[in-house]
């Protein structure tokens with residue numbers, strides 16, 4: 110049977126190798142290594158912090174956050190689930206994974222929110238980045254690993270960088286969407302009073318887009334967690350490594366334990382970030398605001414009373 | 422009167438090739454043919470008008486006639502395709518971003534049809550928005566916002582969120598936001614269209630009342646002729662992006678420039694038939710030299726009126742307004758003296774047609790109906806005038822009969 114390969118074969122793999130090894134690596138190695146510096150710094154810091162905080166303290170703080178953002182039931186879940194993680198002896202790995210995931214999310218937010226804002230402000234820019242985002246989301250996550258290893262080597266930091274790239278699209282997309290969804294007449298109102306672009310962004314667009322942006326952050330977080338097993342293939346530690354070694358040794362129990370740890374973190378963080386997103390919708394007055402409002406209204410009503418007395 | 426705003430030969434074409442459309446317009450092609458041939462929309466064509474300081478200038482027209490486009494060009498939200506828009510001599514159309522921002526901050530404020538309030542801010546912070554943008558400090562901002570809220574009667578709601586307010590109250594916040602910056606010009610794009618008729622009437626009356634003391638230059642957009650006639654010192658009527666007539670309420674009704682305007686004003690004939698008495702109420706006047714400030718305020722509160730006539734031996738000598746009395750000295754025992762009264766008040770003889778009251782209503786004061794001897798018999802409140810226009814023909818007939826006037830007869834007389 111005839112096939113096109115009989116006539117011509119294309120050395121595609123060689124071309125890519127040539128491009129990466131011959132061009133990217135020699136020319137941009139320095140650039141890529143400087144990217145590593147802040148990522149490594151944040152991750153190391155978070156990792157040693159989480160591993161330093163006593164388990165009980167950490168659990169209580171998480172429970173408190175969950176309680177404030179997502180309600181009592183979620184707080185109780187957080188306590189039980191984290192205790193379970195400790196009892197299956199995965200506390201340290203869990204903290205490492207958490208540090209990696211949070212590092213990735215922090216950088217996704219630092220990069221993604223501004224890019225999303227730019228995309229919301231320019232149709233042309235959106236047209237350029239949309240296919241890139243599509244590609245980023247459709248490429249199987251394994252495929253990232255090859256160029257990452259070539260450019261950054263192996264270890265936790267390259268693992269986090271792969272995670273950042275994989276988890277970046279939702280926050281960009283939803284920041285863009287959130288800002289575009291701000292009602293036109295509110296934007297017009299801001300402009301009609303002479304706002305600068307910056308004033309409009311800070312005071313009107315971002316607050317009104319916050320709910321959608323938080324939803325994007327939630328998705329980014331979940332993607333980052335899902336990447337933790339794959340990142341472990343290139344030397345990242347934490348629960349992903351537990352799963353991988355478990356699988357490698359056909360130790361189903363250990364692999365499952367690692368998986369359960371990841372799921373537990375996912376559930377807790379998901380609830381908290383969803384709670385945050387929902388809370389943005391209603392104006393819950395904080396304790397501080399309530400107190401301030403109390404003093405303001407009492408002082409102004411006192412003033413009014415004085416006026417009335419003078420009048421009467 | 423000083424000229425505040427001047428619009429000269431302003432065009433707005435939506436779509437790519439503006440020059441082609443402009444030359445097609447010059448060749449006398451219509452909005453429809455240009456749209457059919459090129460897909461470009463003519464928003465506004467050859468708009469020319471000037472607005473004087475302290476005047477309410479109403480722009481009226483059907484949906485799609487280009488009112489919003491025109492008013493948005495005045496503060497640069499839409500950039501004109503050609504022409505000049507001069508505010509105190511500065512051309513908005515040619516201003517760069519910085520200049521435009523300066524003009525917006527200092528000279529223009531806008532009130533929107535659907536309020537456009539910020540849902541994430543409290544009422545006071547909404548009102549203070551324009552001040553915040555200008556860089557006014559926090560405490561001064563709050564003070565000025567509260568003052569503006571006081572003007573629209575919403576001071577107690579300063580610290581609630583806008584979603585908790587009714588439509589009428591929300592638009593008061595919108596109005597207060599426009600007032601807080603103390604800019605000279607207020608642009609109002611169908612501000613009352615989204616409100617219930619009753620509330621709309623209240624707001625119209627209140628705007629006139631406010632305008633009496635503020636003397637702002639107001640550009641007011643509406644598609645409602647009654648609103649236009651009563652609020653407007655002058656009215657421009659738009660059709661297909663073109664201003665077809667500019668004039669006072671009387672000129673528009675008496676000398677419509679073309680059939681389009683005439684069709685608009687047809688309905689208003691009923692106002693020609695009805696006399697002022699249909700909308701009149703007891704004067705409840707205060708006696709000059711006897712009544713005190715406190716008494717005047719109490720009476721107005723009881724009667725739910727904004728102003729009352731003061732009479733001397735039955736003859737009107739002035740009008741006192743609630744707002745003025747509350748604003749100035751707090752001595753409630755003082756007698757109503759000349760300096761507390763507005764002596765430039767409108768009166769008309771018996772039998773005046775409702776339509777002829779339009780011009781007076783924009784003063785925001787009640788209109789007195791005086792007998793031949795000059796005695797005050799009845800008064801017409803601006804609010805009541807809106808009420809008359811908003812009622813259906815049947816009710817109107819009943820009202821006319823009550824006042825001892827047969828509308829059919831009147832119609833026959835005018836026909």
Ligand SMILES: Nc1ncnc2c1ncn2[C@@H]1O[C@H](COP(=O)(O)OP(=O)(O)OP(=O)(O)O)[C@@H](O)[C@H]1O
Nearest residue numbers: 435462463464483484485486487488489490491644
């Ligand atoms: N951004 C735009 N792009 C294209 N066409 C537009 C745009 N804005 C307005 N138009 C067109 O310009 C014309 C005038 O619209 P405009 O909104 O000024 O009318 P309007 O008198 O305010 O009507 P309404 O009473 O419905 O508010 C309409 O034909 C409208 O379709």
Ligand SMILES: [Mg+2]
Nearest residue numbers: 488489490610
């Ligand atoms: Mg409009």
